[in-house]
Amino acid sequence: MFLKSEFDIQFHLPEATPMLALLHVHPSLESGLMTGDALRVEHLEGEAPTELLVEEFLDAFGNRCSRFAAPAGRIRLSGCNTLSVDAEPDAQPVLARQSPxxxxxxxxxxxxxxxxxxxxxxxxxxxxxxxxxxxxxxxxxxxxxxxxxxxxxxxxxxxxxxxxxxxxxxxxxxxxxxxxxxxxxxxxxxxxxxxxxxxxxxxxxxxxxxxxxxxxxxxxxxxxxxxxxxxxxxxxxxxxxxxxxxxxxADVAITTSFGRADLKHFYVESNELDEQGNLVPLPGGRPAKVETPGV
The missing domain is CATH 3.10.620.30 (C8orf32 fold)
Structure with missing residues (x-):
């Protein structure tokens, strides 16, 4: 099964603020990536977006994390990837044993x-x-x-x-x-x-x-x-x-800001693609793309 996952999350920062993000696929799934899994962080103030420098590291649980210093103003975090995953539903291991x-x-x-x-x-x-x-x-x-x-x-x-x-x-x-x-x-x-x-x-x-x-x-x-x-x-x-x-x-917050960060825009989607890269129809159909603005 091929899945296309994407997100666009935007904040307004009253002042410059260090931030952390957990927006990559888990390292255990990276071998299934069909496209890149980059996190793009942009400052949206001014005539054109300015891309910010992002540092990557693994945390104590083995999650792929991102850190960056965000200036005051509007910040956008976005990304998109295509991943090959098992098409089977969650396993139900009825005979699985509990270890002492x-x-x-x-x-x-x-x-x-x-x-x-x-x-x-x-x-x-x-x-x-x-x-x-x-x-x-x-x-x-x-x-x-x-x-x-x-x-x-x-x-x-x-x-x-x-x-x-x-x-x-x-x-x-x-x-x-x-x-x-x-x-x-x-x-x-x-x-x-x-x-x-x-x-x-x-x-x-x-x-x-x-x-x-x-x-x-x-x-x-x-x-x-x-x-x-x-x-x-x-x-x-x-x-x-x-x-x-x-x-x-507490260990896996999508974003952590070390200062005030007001959510202004939130869009997250994960959809199945066929082998030609087209969206697979859902039972009953699929409405037009919906984005949820921040409060």
């Missing part, structure tokens, strides 16, 4: 611990009461995923940057990152490593659902490898584009 904690690789242990949004220390009793009856391994993972999907309602209007897993458990409403934070927390409580994933999941082989956005899901460690799991979309989906992994959303 003492047998886990050292680098995986951190994904059992509490983190900024995943308060494992507050959920031990809750997780045991809800899922202690399940068999260790994939059955337990799927039970947690489906419970969060059933119990939490999706609502963009409830998004806030401070919402924790406990807030989601109490309020029972949130956006995709909130679904994943609660599921990750409950999964870790059952001694299954779980890490947060940021990427793109467009309307691939499903009816159109609305303007594009970045998406969050998570991965669990079973049978010696990571598996994709999604508490927001708990039915297997094809077309995921992994961009970054971490303990929770």
């Amino acid at each position: 904690v003492e047998d886990l690789p050292p680098e995986v242990l951190q994904f059992l611990l509490a983190s900024r949004y995943c308060q494992v220390d507050l959920f031990g009793g809750v997780a045991q009461d809800l899922f202690g009856y399940t068999l260790p391994g994939w059955q337990r993972v799927a039970a947690i995923r489906d419970w969060v999907n059933w119990k939490v309602a999706f609502n963009y209007q409830t998004a806030r940057s401070t919402k924790t897993a406990m807030d989601v458990f109490t309020e029972r409403v949130g956006v995709c990152r909130d679904f994943q934070h609660l599921a990750i927390t409950l999964t870790r409580c059952m001694n299954i490593p779980a890490r947060y994933v940021m990427g793109q999941l467009g309307d691939i082989r499903i009816p159109y659902t609305g303007p594009g956005d970045f998406h969050a899901w998570y991965q669990v460690w079973l049978d010696g490898r990571w598996w994709n799991v999604d508490a927001r979309h708990n039915k297997p989906r094809p077309g995921r584009v992994l961009m970054a992994v971490g303990r929770d959303a």
Whole structure:
């Protein structure tokens, strides 16, 4: 399957501000790139855009990061790539086994611990009461995923940057990152490593659902490898584009500004292409290109 992913994000900065961005595909997918994966950062003040110097590096989780010094004014971050990915929906490894904690690789242990949004220390009793009856391994993972999907309602209007897993458990409403934070927390409580994933999941082989956005899901460690799991979309989906992994959303922010940055324009899309490079029609058709302006 060929996927074309693109974005155009613009901010207004009242003053010069250093910034970080996580807008590349994950290094594990780079072998599938059919076109470049460059991040273009431009200053839009004046008669013509001025391209800014961007430094690339890998962070502690192996994500490809960008840093740049942005002058005051309008800033645009944009990019486009075409990627070859597996056309199969998310694997459902029903026989995958849960490893004893003492047998886990050292680098995986951190994904059992509490983190900024995943308060494992507050959920031990809750997780045991809800899922202690399940068999260790994939059955337990799927039970947690489906419970969060059933119990939490999706609502963009409830998004806030401070919402924790406990807030989601109490309020029972949130956006995709909130679904994943609660599921990750409950999964870790059952001694299954779980890490947060940021990427793109467009309307691939499903009816159109609305303007594009970045998406969050998570991965669990079973049978010696990571598996994709999604508490927001708990039915297997094809077309995921992994961009970054971490303990929770605090580790994989799309952009981080060390100063005020007001969002003015936001456009993100990921679509399937055929072998000739044409957009693959969606069931029910596809509307004209939609861009979402900033507030």
